[in-house]
Amino acid sequence: MHALAGDERIPIYQRLADTLRQSVITGALKPGDRAPSENFLSDEYGLAPGTVRKALDVLVGEGVFERFQGKGTFVRRPSFDASLFRFFRFRGPDGEFRVPESRILRREIEPMPGHVCVALEVSKGTPGISMSRLRMHEGTPVVAEEIWLEHAPFAKFADMPAEEIGALLYPVYDRECGRLVARAEETMTVEAASREIARLLRIDAGAPVIVIDRIAKGYDNKPIEWRRSRGRADQFTYQTEIR
Amino acid sequence: MHALAGDERIPIYQRLADTLRQSVITGALKPGDRAPSENFLSDEYGLAPGTVRKALDVLVGEGVFERFQGKGTFVRRPSFDASLFRFFRFRGPDGEFRVPESRILRREIEPMPGHVCVALEVSKGTPGISMSRLRMHEGTPVVAEEIWLEHAPFAKFADMPAEEIGALLYPVYDRECGRLVARAEETMTVEAASREIARLLRIDAGAPVIVIDRIAKGYDNKPIEWRRSRGRADQFTYQTEIR
DNA sequence: GAGTGGTCTAGACCACAAA
C-alpha cells in the first residue's frame, strides 16, 4: 500500500487524479492502455471506492480517460486530426467525410519568428523546423498549411525522408520524437486571399479565406506545434452550442 | 415523503434529475431560484445523500444548475446574449467588451419561410413575426440581424411599442410571453456581402461577411427563435479548444 | 449556531464483458 504524493491540503481525489494524469504525461500509461481498476486503486492507496471513483470522474471529465462498463478505464486516444476538417466539408461521392491527402512543399530549419516563439513558449530566435504543406481532396487543393516545430526535440523529424511522412503528422511526432499531442487550441479568423495563397488554393486573389491558427499541446499542457491553416471560405461551416 | 415518477428501470438519480429539470421547464423553478437542498431532497424522496448528489451533478453538467458551497444550488441564469458578441470584438476605449446598442428597422407579421418553419418545428406557412435589426457600436453598424418568431405565442410581443423593446430580446420574451431561452445552436458560415448588407454595414459589396444562424431553445429543448446575424468578417475572431 | 454544499468512508448489489 502506497501513500499519495502532494500537498495534504488538496483533496485526496484530486491528488489521486494528479498521480494518474502524471503517469499519462510521462508515458507510463499510453493512449489505449487500461488504467488500474477501481478495486486495485482503492486497495493500493487504502481509499474508499467512492473516492477512487471521483478521481477517475475528474480525468474522464478532462478527456484523459474513458470508461467502459465491464471492460475497464482506458487512456483516451486523442483523435482530433479529423477535427480541423470537421470545419470544412470534404465529402467523397458516397457522402462520407474523407481525410484529405497531403503534400509537403517545403521543410527547412530556420530561426522561428517572434509570434511562433511566444506560442511555443521558447526564447526569441530559437531554431525551428518550418514546413509548408498542401492538403488535397480528389485532386483539388483545399487547405494550405504553415507549420512550425522547435528544432531541438524534433531533430529526428527534420532528417526524415519526405516519403516516410504520411498524411497525419501527430503519430509521427509520437513515434519518432516521443511527443504526444493531447489537445489543441484553435483561433479562427477570415482574411482575403494573398496572391500566393490564391495560387495554391486555385481561387481568386482577394477571395475570402478561413484562417485557423492551432497550438497543439501535450498532456502536460506544454505547446508542441504551431500551425496556420488556410482554406477557401465557401467550403466552410462550423456549428456549436451555447448556453 | 414522495415517490419518484418515471420508468423504474431508469436509475433513481436520473429520475430525480428529470423531476428537477421538469420544474425548471414548467417555471416552478426560475433562473436564480434556489433548488431544494440536498438534505431536503434525500428526506423528501427517501434517498441516500450520495444519490441526490449525483442527480444534482447531472444537472450541473447540463448547465441547468450551479452550486455554491454554503449557499445552495441555484438555477443557472443563462446569460449568453453576450456570447454571440464574444465572436466579434467590440471593445470600448477602456479595452472592455461592450454590448452594442440596437435599432429595430422593421417588425411585421407574415407567413414564415420554409427553412424557418423547419427550424422552429412548425408546419409550413405558419404566421410569424419577422424583424430586421441593426446592432451598433459607437455609432458604427456592426451586425445586421433577421429574426423570426412564431406569431401565436408571441402575439403580445408583436403588439409592443418599439420603444419598450431594449437591446436584449430574450428577457422580453420571458417577461411578456413566458418563453425562457436556455440554450442555442449556432452555425457559422462566410459569404460575400450583398448590396443590401453592404449598405447596412457600410462596407463594400462583395466583402467577406460572417453569417451566424442561431436557433434559440428552451429548457424543454423546443425552438423559440430563429435568427440570422451578419457581421463584417474583419471584425471577427473565434477561439476553441479541441481534443 | 444553523444550514448549505464538499469530501470521504465502507460497504452492498447490479449490469456487462471476456474467458
Added chain:
DNA sequence: TTGTGGTCTAGACCACTCC
C-alpha cells in the same frame, strides 16, 4: 466464473455562508 465499472445506501466530518 471472474473482474470490470454502474448504482445505491447510510452515514461522518469539514468548509463556507449568513444570521
